[in-house]
Amino acid sequence: MSVIIILMIASICVAAMFLGLFIRSIKKGQYDDEVSPPVRILFDDKPSSLHKESKPNQ
């Protein structure tokens, strides 16, 4: 019996953790804009300043 209770508490804690993460992601604005992040991730972050110095004419 006691095992079940421990398991139950554990399972609810895990679920609550996910709920917490979900709430945090809403607060951080993850659901405000669903278009740009998938595009943004595809941009190569070139070390542009270095790039510029090595090839000043381009």
Place this chain on the structure above:
Amino acid sequence: MAKTAQQTLSCYHCGDECNTIIKAHEKNFCCEGCRSVYEILNKNGMCDYYEISNNPGLSQRIKVREDKFAFLDEENIQASLINFRDDEQTHVTFYLPQMHCSSCLWLLENLYRLNDGVITSKVNFPRKEADIIFDHNKVSLRKVAELLTSIGYEPYISLNNLKKKTTSYDRSKLFKLGVAGFCFANIMLLSFPEYLGIDTKEQGLVNIFRYLNLILSLPVFFYSATEFYSSAWSGLKHRFLNIDAPIVLEILIAFGRSVYEVLSGTGGGYFDSMAGIVFFMLVGRVLQDKVYRQLSFERDYTSYFPVAVTLVKEEKDEIVTLPDIKLDDTLLIHSQELIPADGIITKGKALIDYSFVTGESLPVAKEMGEIVYAGGKQVEGNIEILVIKEVAQSYLTKLWNKEEKQRVVENERSFVHMMARYFTVILFSIAIAAAIYWQINDPSKTWNAVTAVLIVACPCALLLSNTFTNGNVLRILGRNEFYLRNAQTIEDIAAVDHIVFDKTGTLTTGRYNDVDYNGQTLSSDLKKKIASLAAQSTHPMSKAILKWLDVSQRYTVQGFKEKAGKGIEGIVAEDVISLGSELFVTGNRHSKNNQSSVYLSVEGELIGVFTFRNHYRDEIPVLLRKLQKNYSISVLSGDNDGEKNYLERLLGKGHQLLFNKSPEAKLYAIEALQQQGKKVMMIGDGLNDAGALKQADVGIAISEESNSFTPASDAILKADKLKYLYSFIKACKANKKVVLFAFVISVLYNIVGLSFAVQGTLSPLIAAILMPASSLSILLITFGMSNFLANRLRLK
């Protein structure tokens, strides 16, 4: 400059066809503006911009006035625009309507590479906004705006920005949904022992499960469900039982009875059913909200007007915000600026584009001493006007304010709300009948049966069928770039029996594309000369002539002169060629209507006349033919009746054609139709239709760009999708059938549930299976059916 070109080249920056080609850096550009954007990016090593998408820029042919953003140096204007400021940073959000592709996103987020003062910039793509954080010790707000403008993203700052901060998206429903989902899933899990039959010896364990359920249901009841309480309560306050009322009743009873059962130790209650209802209903609401986030249907004139204008004072010009304009002030209106208040021209010659207000597509010339109305856009040159009416009193703004007669309690007409009433009435009669029956036969079962009836008779399947079908239809229409304000609009569109079209900008493209030529035959050499001259001007008529001439070779033009509103002149291959109004070309004025014709003379000799016609959208004849079968059609136009014959041919007999209508006259025309008992749909574009759009049962605003500003309306339709209008209307009609079908199914579920409930044998297990099963199956049915119908209508 390249003089000859074998084929038309497209601009490296914007992809437009180049009339005059500017070569730089081995690339072709159509204008200096595009070239300078390229050079700015090239200098900073940011040519990735051109690699992410092809020709990502927008044409820069119309230059932005240099001190356009001077008003951003004013403290009080800054204060109302910025979001946050401390010693080092300023946070500001700009609306950038030109944003359209992933290249834009990349460039705007790399602003810091163009200017040291910019710390970060983050784009919200659906809203076309950029949040920019900059160091105001290094760069001013004005400089940031000018930086954006210099790379082709001119911030749109309107009077509306002064009034309120842009509200961020309401996230509360998402929180509620998250909480409800968490509780619902856990309650389900913890209810299993109860359903599967736990050993009676383990009474302690049973109680632990029950109390845990009770605790988990509290956030659902007190937090997630508040959405419905407030809606039901506001309905009740207006003495109106809306669809949320029976849901709230059900939640209350299910919760009350479950708490009682748990506390008295008589049973496990119906917590899972309750949490399930709340969860599913919230899913519907969240999906519905999502479709509409970025669209604004509630625009008023302030979204169109600039924030500030230049006030002419004796000592020095001053920049004032619009609300501060007083009578008898003298305003300086720059080229391409909107006239903010009615006034008299005191200096300069005005050429005013009223297309925004009247739908008339060609600019009107006004002389000193004449009155100009707010809403017109000065096209070329600067003018000064003396204000004769304050901004809020102007002709245009008054028109907006007049239509503030909102359609109240429109929900009452709704099919679902009507059903909700019947539903509630029937539900109560069943509950009472059950109560009486058990009171007579077995009083101990009364309480049990009545509460069970109220719990299981769930209007949620009915409501879900409606929310989900509507939501899905809204999404399907949205995918086809037809955006409805809300679900009610679907029903309204289905009920329409009379359709009114605006002409300019709706049936026509609003551009003068069709050219007729009368006069001496043009030799191919002369054509080439005319084309060379016309290519020098950006006037829509010059462009149309250029297109009509269809010659790609050019001569060099010398001594080019352009007189605003009059015409152009230049020496091409030793011939003086003039193109323009009759007065400009011949020096006389004979014909009455010279607005839509351009005269051509070579060496002072009149050669011929180009006449212009509005270009009707290609698909219009087909659409009108389809619509004619089922609807009566009117055309309302602010223009003259020059195209009456053509329209009559298009529409056939028995349809109303009204010309020379002022914005109010359009509104009254709609009102008159409504008084004949007709359900009117109005389709229009400019502000001149704003009154009519609001008055109509369904007002659809046509927009060339789905995110550009449109007048307040029930729906926004992208111009090139107008041809699908007939299918859209059909889809709206089909919507009702789907809802009805789903409703029948939900009634069947209810009958099954109720048959258990009235006998007093509804176990929590049956309720727990029945509720999610009905919700899910309704969901699948509505999705499947509406998608199937959309497919049949060949909608995406």
